[in-house]
Amino acid sequence: MVAAQRYIADINGLISTKSPHFRIVVRVMSIWKMYKKADQKEIKSLELIFIDAQGGKIQATIPKSFMDSFIKYFAEGCLWQIACFDHALNIVGGYRCSKHEYKIVFEPNTIVDTVDDVVDLDIPNHVFEFTPFSEISNFIANFDFCFDVIGHVIGVSEAIIDGDKKRISVELEDERADRLKITLWNRNADAISAMMADHPVMSVVLIVQYVKCEKWNSRASVTTNMYNGRIFLNDMSMPAISEYKMRLEDIEDKDASVQQISILSNIFGYNTYEDFVKDASMLTLSEIKELEEPCYVVTFAKITGLVKEFDWCYLGCRDCNKKVTEIGKDTDTRLVGLPKSNQRGKGKKVTSEINGEGIKKFLCSKHGLVSAVTQKFKIHAIVVDGSGSGIVTLWDRQVYNLINKNASELLEEEPGVYYPNKLEELKGKKCLFKLDISQFNIRNRDSEMSVARVTTDAAIIKQYLQAVAEDLEIDAETSIEFGLSMTQTDDSTAKTAVSCIGDVNIQNADIGTPLEDTADSPPPKKSKSTQDLESVKSHQNKCVRKI
CATH class of the missing domain: 2.40.50.140 (Nucleic acid-binding proteins)
Structure with missing residues (x-):
């Protein structure tokens, strides 16, 4: 037969x-x-x-x-x-x-x-099933399976080496301008490193095959499969890449991505736990209020609410976080803070300029006259830990990394909305914050603290909690338990945090949903772990833990 x-x-x-x-x-x-x-x-x-x-x-x-x-x-x-x-x-x-x-x-x-006697040999080398970035970010895709994705590279982090493992994070943008961050391992990380070394501003189309996705801290954590994940870089012999490049060329402002890859090559800002906590003290929110000198502080806390009486975005220079001023007729550079190096003669007035392409001019205190401006985030958030609460200011790139959307996108997606619903995703996130405590914060104990860095990276947070455990001479498991429990404070603590900021009354701030009250429950029998937790809490207002 x-x-x-x-x-x-x-x-x-x-x-x-x-x-x-x-x-x-x-x-x-x-x-x-x-x-x-x-x-x-x-x-x-x-x-x-x-x-x-x-x-x-x-x-x-x-x-x-x-x-x-x-x-x-x-x-x-x-x-x-x-x-x-x-x-x-x-x-x-x-x-x-x-x-x-x-x-x-x-x-x-x-x-x-063998297949010598088989006629039908028209079998491709690769079959890809690309999943849109939006389906991954919005948890529409089935995370039980590995995915294939395609996009152009707009950001690459530095390599992180841990023993025989090496990883690099890349940020991709697709044809719909959706973005996705992916962690690449070992040989794939090496390939990206080599590409950046040889062509740091080159437009790169990347296919990542077999990415794994997990839900972490209300976000999609995306990584290549450690065993078989592979990448394809700018291989024009592959129809999927050549066709993508052709479609990309039809999109307006296609050169922006070529420029951005070098600008954003270090968008992740921190690469390791050591880098994140460098030159900083580990303190709780209550300990921060006892500081007597400006410094950097690392603290683990939960975002419980947003202060909505302040604007959530502003018009800023594309190349920095400085707020810009639109040039009006007879604008005097001395009055708007244009740097002297950029002034056209002492005291000379700058007239509003619109060139043939209709590009307006703006004044940036750092870069002078600019035409490239964009909306940037400035979010005032309520944070709570096991010792107290406070208000922090989250900046543009930090907010983008937490919600995977930029300010301009929110303005387009929710036009006319006073405070975009997308920002509600910030509430409930447990983050490790690096805060820049200024002299103003020292003089005003309840003032807003500026966030220098923020991460939800599970590995970095775990190392932080283990460091706390070592300092207080408790086991690491208890420290991790403490790290979770320190964010489970009641609603009244958050309300206290927003009663005032300086002289500004914040009575209507949104502090989120109260946690369940368990005060009526009988006290449980104390285990060693519970006793260790109490030890942590008794020390948290006495110790200044230097890294």
């Missing part, structure tokens, strides 16, 4: 795939070794992604017990006929790289044969 030509789509659970007459012709698109979760050095299986002439894609598993019998056959790009295999539901494990309902499971007697 001659074997009939079958396709991946025919693996549907209705017929047996163990027969030698059920044969599929496939190309190996990806191959990697899966390791046991408990022991990252012990191989669990060999995993493959097969594609066929219809564009079908399916994951295959070869158990370790007989993996050596098959591994010699497989390399990326090779064509094979496969027969006598089993199939199972594609529901197990955290690295599902195919959305097919089933996966192929090899058996000891599975046949792997």
Whole structure:
């Protein structure tokens, strides 16, 4: 009996795939070794992604017990006929790289044969299923599967090396101007580093295959799969990249992305815990109010509300955070603070200029006359920890990193709205703040504190809490528990924080939903962990923990 030509789509659970007459012709698109979760050095299986002439894609598993019998056959790009295999539901494990309902499971007697006698060999090397950035950021996509994404690079962080692991964060923008941050590991991180070294301002289209997504702190945390994640950089031989570049060229202001990659190459600002806490003290919010000298402070707190009586954005210079002033007729540079180096003669008046393209001129106190301006965030937020509360000022890039939207986008998406609903996403976020405590803050104990840096990175926060644990001589697990409990204060504490800011009354500030009151519950029996927590709280107003 001659074997009939079958396709991946025919693996549907209705017929047996163990027969030698059920044969599929496939190309190996990806191959990697899966390791046991408990022991990252012990191989669990060999995993493959097969594609066929219809564009079908399916994951295959070869158990370790007989993996050596098959591994010699497989390399990326090779064509094979496969027969006598089993199939199972594609529901197990955290690295599902195919959305097919089933996966192929090899058996000891599975046949792997050449394809010399097969006519239909029109099988692509790659089949991508691109997921829009907006579906990932808004949690519409199914995070049970790995995704493929495509976009142009607008930001690259410095490399972080931890033992034999290396990671780099990149920010991509797609055709819809949506943005996505992705963490790349090891060989993929090396490829990005090499690209930035050779072409730091080059326009780069990037495909990232098999990204994993998780929900962390109300945001999508996106990273390449440690085992098989791969990237494709500016490979014009790939239709997906060449077609994307052609579409991108049709978009107005296409050169902006080329310029931005160098400007934003360090947008993430911090790379490690050590960098974040450098030259700063670890203090609680109540301890900050006892400071006698200006300094940098690192503190862990929860955003519980927003002070909505202040504007949430302003018109600023594109290249810095300075507020700009539009040039009017006979504007005197001496009155608006134009730097002397930029003045056109002492005391000379600058007349409003509109060139042939209709570009207005603005005055920036740092860059002088500018035409490139944009809306920038300035958010006044209420923060609370286990010792008290306070008000902090979050700036443009910090807010963008927390909500994944810029101020101009919010103005377009919610026109005429006094305070955009999107900003409500800030409430409830547990963040590590690096605060710039000024002389004004020292003189005015309840004044707003300017945020120098902010992160929701789980690894950095964990290291901070472990450092607190070491300083107070408690175990790290208790410190992490304390880190969570210190944000669970009641609503009255937040109200106190916004009773006044200087001489400005903030009676109508939105302080968020009160937490459940458990005062009527009987006191639980104290465990060692509970006793350690009490030890932390008894020390928090006595210790100034220097890094």
